[in-house]
Amino acid sequence: MKITFLIHNVYGIGGTIRTTLNLAAALADHHEVEIASMLRHREHPRFSVDPRVTVVPLVDIRPDSDDSADPRLHQPAEIFPAAEKRYGQYSRLTDLRAEEYLRTCGADVIIGTRPGVNVYLARCGPPRALRIAQEHLTHDTHSKKLRAHLARHYRTLDAVVTTTQADADAYRAKMRLPGVAILAVPNSVPATDIPPADGTARVIAAAGRLTRAKRFDLLIDAFADVTAHHPDWSLRIFGTGTDKDRLQQLIDNHSLGKQATLVGSRSPIEPEFAQASIVAVASDAESFGMTIVEAMRCGVPVVSTDCPLGPAEIIHDGLDGRLVPVGDRKALADALLDLIADEGTRRRMGQAALDTARRYDPGPIARTYDELFAELAASRRSRARQRRRALWRSRFHRPARIGPSS
Template sequence: MHIAFIIESDYNSGGMERMLSTMANRLAAWFDITILTAFNEGRAPFFTIAETVRQVDLGLAQGDYPSGRLRKKAYRERLETYLVAHRHDVCISLGSLEYGFLPHIKDGSKKVLWFHFALNYDLLTTHLSSIGLVNRCIGRLRQAKRLLCARGYDRVVVLSEADARQWRRFVSRVSVIYNPVTIKPQRVADYSVRRAMAVGRLDRQKGFDTLIVAWKRVVTRYPDWQLDIYGDGPQKETLQRLIVAEGLQQSVFLRGRADDVASEYARHSLFVLSSRFEGFGLVLVEAGICGLPLVSFDCQQGPAEIITPENGILVRPVGDVAALATAISKLAGDAAMRRAMGQQALGLAARFNLDDIAGQWKEMLCALGGLARKIPARK
């Protein structure tokens, strides 16, 4: 079978690009895999792509088009020409610019939408107006458009059961396939250290502003504790100013991107996810398999499918500074609890391992492609 993953570009270092490379490389053991990009403009993929995976860029340049409409039109024309000329059994959109028109390309392939965000993403990220009602109307229109497009796909793949329940109210062909964990723990966390950590892009979604304010309450009770935030993004300067305003320069540190995040997990004894919303929250799984106890807001998608009373604490409601501070403080003050929950979190490795999740993709793709027989792995 010939499978094409389609994305605007894959030179960025985001989680979607990481999952693309991970699954494309693994599925190449069974299928002929192509990654189709449009706007790489000569830049290499950020994550390593196996030699067994074909990479094709359609040769478009963002700067050549004065408007988004013209850019989308050129992308569709170039992609349609390629897909008609090069037969694929299944084409998988990662939800970038092509998701709206891919089902309308008549190339004979089955179409899959692999959506890496929550269905209500548009409602949660619309900030075009300071008027709440306008924001909600814009968000609902975008969500309605997304659902209308999704109905043209043969399968929609989402990242959590909670999100799937929302999708299935409008779209019947929905599958849940978790993202696999990709890091390899080097050693289990040291529960005696008084350091907590958080990881994510420094933007509003991740709620680091809430975490920093909550941390002031934590450090009042436990002044020898430290919080390290790993990541980069548009709110870096804003968050640094907040750290200074709260007087936390000796307690909270923006560490930038971690080249070896597994090593960083091992140097901490507590992980916190303060996101306002998530597509899933794979960092919770990563931290868990490195033996860290987990604290997370119970945002709509993901955390409740990862965190149990045995391996961490879910905090409600989302955005509650006092509740988050209380949960963190509970673990900060009890090394035995950190150890017990961290040891339980190690079990997440079995639920989110790459081989099992790749097997779920293989089964779904074979069903779409009409293959009843089992496909053996390549030698």
């Protein structure tokens, strides 16, 4: 069976890229796997790609590429939805390349990995292939306009797969998709061969894009409270992003220059987590929480905000990590202080975190996808009937409109 993933840009850095590569490698044990990258901005991907997985770039946006001289690269996209936040990076050229690729790729299963790319899949994907939309964002974080656009196209697909049960429930409740399977499958995170943390390092680590939604400002504020009691501990934040200067200014304002550091990106991140005793997540929202599982893989307990939607489905509060209210500086600082003060608890939680992380082994998650493929293939006709009945009801059984009373 040939399985193709459609991804925004496999040459970049991000959680969707990491989990797509993890799943592609696991599926490559039994299938031919290809990743079609809508964009390419550098020579080689930043993350390692399993040699059994083929990468096909569709539009090369490097300044010296042939595509950079194509006038269609500067014409607005007509298929990619304008309400999608990546719209400005898409063009008529990406529309045409995606359409051509989907028509000729010969895949048995095609999996899209972000909303706008899933619209390509719905509009241009071959009907003979199973077409699956993965949602690495969340239903409720999409704008109302984008949700309406997605609803029109997602109902033509075979399945919508979210990373959390809470998000799957949201799709079932808020987006009517007759004949479309909606289910949650968590991201996969492979085990690392790095020795797990021993809980003795006086280091708190954090990682992610340096954007306001990740709330590294809240973490820095909370860490300032921590240092008042434990000045020998340090905070290391890994990542790049638009919020870097603001966060550095906050560090300077707290006089934390010797204790808190914006380190920049590291790939892989696990060696850095293994040198910490606590990993902190202060986000306002997480669609899943790759950082949490990656830290657990290193035997490090995570202190995270209980934000929608992922952390509470990963962390068992008080067993393998801690959950604190969103935006609560004191609660975040107190949870960090509790673990700092108790090395035995850190070690115990770290071991429990290792056990929890096994739920995200790529092998079992790949088998879940294999089972999904078989189920979708077997239910094609029954799901098509569901669609036809729903369409018939919507056309001929709409409730009568009642005008204003006279």
